[in-house]
Amino acid sequence: MAASPYASPMEKGWYYLHRLLCGAVLLFLIAPILVVIPLSFNSVPFFSYPMPSLSLRWYQEFFLTGRWQGALHNSIFVAVLVTLLSTALGTLAALGLSRPNFPWRAAIMSLLISPLVVPGVITAVAVYFFYADVGLLNTYTGLILAHTTLATPFVVITVTATLTGFDHSLTRAAAGLGAPPITVFFKVILPLILPGMISGALFAFLTSFDEVLLALFVASPEQRTLPKVMFSGMREEISPTIIAAATVLILFSIAMLTTVELLRRRSERLRGIRNT
Amino acid sequence: MATMAVQIAGSPDDIPLRTKLQRVERRRKLRAVSLVLPLLLFILIAFVLPIGRMIFNAIHDDTLLRLMPRTMAALNAWDGKDLPDETVYAALVGDLKQASAQKTAGAIAKRMNYELPGALSEVMSSARKASALSAGLYKEALIEINPFWGRHDAWSLLKRGRSAYTAFYLLRSVDYQYGPDSQIVTSPPENAIFRDIFLRTLGISIGVTAATLLLGFPVAYLLATLPPRSRNLLMILVVLPFWTSSLMRTIAWVVLLQDRGLVNDTLIALHVISQPAELIFNRVGTIVAMTHIQLPLTLLPIYSVMKTISPSLVRAARSLGAGPFYAFWKVYFPLTLPGIAAGCLLTFILCLGYYITPALVGGPADQMIGSFVAYYTNEDLNWGMASALGAILLSATLLLYYVFNKLVGADPIKVG
Numbered sequence: 300m301a302a303s304p305y306a307s308p309m310e311k312g313w314y315y316l317h318r319l320l321c322g323a324v325l326l327f328l329i330a331p332i333l334v335v336i337p338l339s340f341n342s343v344p345f346f347s348y349p350m351p352s353l354s355l356r357w358y359q360e361f362f363l364t365g366r367w368q369g370a371l372h373n374s375i376f377v378a379v380l381v382t383l384l385s386t387a388l389g390t391l392a393a394l395g396l397s398r399p400n401f402p403w404r405a406a407i408m409s410l411l412i413s414p415l416v417v418p419g420v421i422t423a424v425a426v427y428f429f430y431a432d433v434g435l436l437n438t439y440t441g442l443i444l445a446h447t448t449l450a451t452p453f454v455v456i457t458v459t460a461t462l463t464g465f466d467h468s469l470t471r472a473a474a475g476l477g478a479p480p481i482t483v484f485f486k487v488i489l490p491l492i493l494p495g496m497i498s499g500a501l502f503a504f505l506t507s508f509d510e511v512l513l514a515l516f517v518a519s520p521e522q523r524t525l526p527k528v529m530f531s532g533m534r535e536e537i538s539p540t541i542i543a544a545a546t547v548l549i550l551f552s553i554a555m556l557t558t559v560e561l562l563r564r565r566s567e568r569l570r571g572i573r574n575t
Numbered sequence: 576m577a578t579m580a581v582q583i584a585g586s587p588d589d590i591p592l593r594t595k596l597q598r599v600e601r602r603r604k605l606r607a608v609s610l611v612l613p614l615l616l617f618i619l620i621a622f623v624l625p626i627g628r629m630i631f632n633a634i635h636d637d638t639l640l641r642l643m644p645r646t647m648a649a650l651n652a653w654d655g656k657d658l659p660d661e662t663v664y665a666a667l668v669g670d671l672k673q674a675s676a677q678k679t680a681g682a683i684a685k686r687m688n689y690e691l692p693g694a695l696s697e698v699m700s701s702a703r704k705a706s707a708l709s710a711g712l713y714k715e716a717l718i719e720i721n722p723f724w725g726r727h728d729a730w731s732l733l734k735r736g737r738s739a740y741t742a743f744y745l746l747r748s749v750d751y752q753y754g755p756d757s758q759i760v761t762s763p764p765e766n767a768i769f770r771d772i773f774l775r776t777l778g779i780s781i782g783v784t785a786a787t788l789l790l791g792f793p794v795a796y797l798l799a800t801l802p803p804r805s806r807n808l809l810m811i812l813v814v815l816p817f818w819t820s821s822l823m824r825t826i827a828w829v830v831l832l833q834d835r836g837l838v839n840d841t842l843i844a845l846h847v848i849s850q851p852a853e854l855i856f857n858r859v860g861t862i863v864a865m866t867h868i869q870l871p872l873t874l875l876p877i878y879s880v881m882k883t884i885s886p887s888l889v890r891a892a893r894s895l896g897a898g899p900f901y902a903f904w905k906v907y908f909p910l911t912l913p914g915i916a917a918g919c920l921l922t923f924i925l926c927l928g929y930y931i932t933p934a935l936v937g938g939p940a941d942q943m944i945g946s947f948v949a950y951y952t953n954e955d956l957n958w959g960m961a962s963a964l965g966a967i968l969l970s971a972t973l974l975l976y977y978v979f980n981k982l983v984g985a986d987p988i989k990v991g
Contacts, residue, residue: 413623419945
């Protein structure tokens with residue numbers, strides 16, 4: 300809606316004021332990230348422009364020192380296992396839930412996605428008390444299981460979404476033609492829900508990779524993840540290495556979520572859902 | 576159905592079709608349930624059970640019952656009026672001796688100290704000295720050792736300890752406590768901090784919700800009315816921050832708002848201010864950073880509702896003689912209300928549970944209820960208090976989420 304040529308001066312004034320305000324808000328949204336990222340290339344440990352010269356020393360510190368490398372390895376290790384576990388559990392559950400006339404569907408669905416609703420600090424504290432009793436505190440297993448509870452809802456949601464409008468006569472046709480259930484799953488169902496599964500898996504990976512509260516509560520320095528190290532670092536003194544690490548994580552999440560978005564569009568196109 | 580059953584009745588296995596169908600149906604249902612079962616059990620054990628236990632912790636504390644069994648048994652006979660009689664004191668000395676030997680005196684002292692500040696050192700020193708007491712008049716001897724045991728409120732507290740369930744932590748969370756005769760009284764000012772913290776949490780959440788609505792509504796309107804091409808371009812500006820984790824965005828704000836950070840540098844360079852303004856570790860920094868994090872979450876539901884509003888409605892209103900503002904206010908705005916309600920409620924719910932952002936950009940006076948849950952868990956090690964505050968926060972969140980669900984419908988949080 301451009302300002303119409305018949306608009307009164309008052310309307311035109313409002314029109315430009317609205318545009319100006321929107322510009323300011325969008326700047327507020329994007330500027331903090333865009334302004335801070337270049338500071339990770341600063342050659343001196345200050346956070347101000349103009350930068351005296353550019354350097355990669357903070358990235359060098361991030362990629363070459365044990366403190367950060369250990370955290371990066373832990374983060375990747377935990378996130379990969381969380382992804383595998385939550386994708387398997389979540390996909391199975393979504394398949395079951397999308398069967399017609401599943402009993403108490405709504406109630407079970409809201410229970411399965413409840414980890415998204417409960418405030419993070421409550422989950423962290425509750426899991427901490429629980430782990431203290433069962434002896435899972437400060438273990439990789441504990442951290443992985445805790446992250447998996449947070450990650451599975453995403454898999455359930457994305458796979459259920461690809462299954463809406465799923466034609467169950469396809470599986471019946473395959474079964475009628477003599478395919479055993481395993482073959483039906485791998486040849487008919489899996490190709491159709493794969494985009495949803497991959498999106499869910501990427502979400503699960505990112506959930507674990509970015510998660511800080513559970514890592515703060517249930518992990519010891521041995522299981523430190525990147526966000527945990529960054530959070531503790533922020534409480535002491537901000538070093539440009541934290542900004543370098545943040546930059547790496549930001550680029551990583553943007554790359555992953557762009558993939559998710561592309562997959563979603565592709566899946567909708569494949570299933571013939573038109574979206575404007 | 577009846578005729579079919581008759582027809583099938585001739586078949587070799589003699590089972591009516593109705594039963595067969597029911598069996599197949601039941602088997603299908605069972606298979607579907609067995610697919611969901613692993614995740615359901617996992618969530619129940621690894622998530623629901625811990626949260627249930629945390630809520631249970633808020634009302635359950637058997638420290639005294641467990642560690643002072645003799646005293647608790649002897650106190651059954653006490654009427655709660657004057658001081659207990661000799662037998663109770665004898666039981667207490669027995670328990671203190673045992674506590675001293677098994678090194679559990681600390682736990683008892685700490686538990687009593689929660690309700691009677693100052694009890695910690697009294698109980699510890701009594702436990703040490705009690706081992707020297709032998710048979711005789713325990714009552715006088717014990718009060719001689721430490722006048723604490725001549726205090727009526729100490730004995731009321733012990734009498735309450737006979738039950739494994741206590742309302743103390745929940746009462747304390749709303750600034751009440753037990754008085755000397757186990758009646759419920761308001762906490763003294765030095766302990767009455769929690770109502771302020773709840774109000775502060777509420778205030779910050781309302782402030783952030785209002786800010787995101789004020790900033791998000793115009794942008795949502797712009798995005799909904801732009802042609803798709805430029806809309807997609809601007810959408811990236813909204814979605815990119817949304818895709819960055821809140822910790823990363825909080826870190827960005829710390830860098831920006833520091834005393835010698837970019838915002839202060841710029842303002843000084845422009846001669847707006849002469850010395851750095853205090854932008855961080857206070858309410859301003861907290862609200863700004865939280866608004867930045869929550870803005871897309873308020874904006875996107877409003878935008879998705881606005882996209883469904885036909886522009887011809889406003890045009891019709893205009894052609895019927897309504898002025899531009901009247902048409903917007905009377906026709907367009909009411910249609911956006913479901914989106915506003917959904918976006919604001921979502922942001923408000925999420926704000927209530929904030930912990931990381933206030934911890935990094937807020938000062939001591941900006942910490943929200945989540946920070947106190949964490950503090951009582953990690954530093955004060957008062958798990959009953961952490962659980963009680965957590966239980967209250969959780970109930971508020973779930974209640975609001977229920978309202979949200981009624982308002983918006985089944986689809987809870989849209990991803991991707």
